[in-house]
Amino acid sequence: MNTLFSFSDELWLAGLFLSAFIAATLLPGASEVLLIAALLNGKDPVTSVFAATLGNVLGAVTTFYIGLWVGGNAGRYLGISDEKRQRSGEWISRYGSWVLIFSWVPVIGDPLVLAAGMLGMKTTRFLIFMTMGKAGRYLLVAWLTLGAEYLWL
Numbered sequence: 148m149n150t151l152f153s154f155s156d157e158l159w160l161a162g163l164f165l166s167a168f169i170a171a172t173l174l175p176g177a178s179e180v181l182l183i184a185a186l187l188n189g190k191d192p193v194t195s196v197f198a199a200t201l202g203n204v205l206g207a208v209t210t211f212y213i214g215l216w217v218g219g220n221a222g223r224y225l226g227i228s229d230e231k232r233q234r235s236g237e238w239i240s241r242y243g244s245w246v247l248i249f250s251w252v253p254v255i256g257d258p259l260v261l262a263a264g265m266l267g268m269k270t271t272r273f274l275i276f277m278t279m280g281k282a283g284r285y286l287l288v289a290w291l292t293l294g295a296e297y298l299w300l
Contacts, residue, residue, distance in 0.1 A: 160194065160195075162181065163195060163199055166202070167181075167182075167199040167200070167202030168202040168205055171202070178199055182199050186289060192289050199285045200281055204278050208274070210257060210260045211268075215264040216264075235262030238259065239262055244268060244269075244272040246276075248277075248283070249280060256280075
C-alpha cells in the first residue's frame, strides 16, 4: 500500500479529488477506498476529507447541470428509463431538497442529483443539501477509519 503513496503529496491529493469527482457523476467510482488508503498512510485527515468532498461536490454539480441541460430528454441522451427518472422526480417532489442529503448513497444518489437538475431545482438549495450529504459521508468514513480524536468529533 505504501507504493500507492510514494508519489508526491500533490499527486495523491489530485488522485483523491479526481476519484471523488468521477464517483459523483453517473460513472462508478471508489473514492472512499482511496480516502481510507490515504488516511491509513498518514495523510492529513482534514486535507483528505476536504479534497474528497470538493471533488465529489463538483462532480455532483456537473451531474446537476447535465440534468438541467437534458431536461425531460434524459432517456434519449443518457439512456435513463422514464421509470427511473419519474421515481427520482417523485422523491424530490415528495421530500423536497432535503432528500439531496442522501445524494451520497450508492445507486440512488446520482439519479437524485440528475433529477434535481432536470426539475430545475434552485442551485443554492441543491448545493446546500447535497454538500451536507457528501461532506457527512467523507467525515464518517474518516471517523470510522481513524477515530474521533483525529477529527475533533
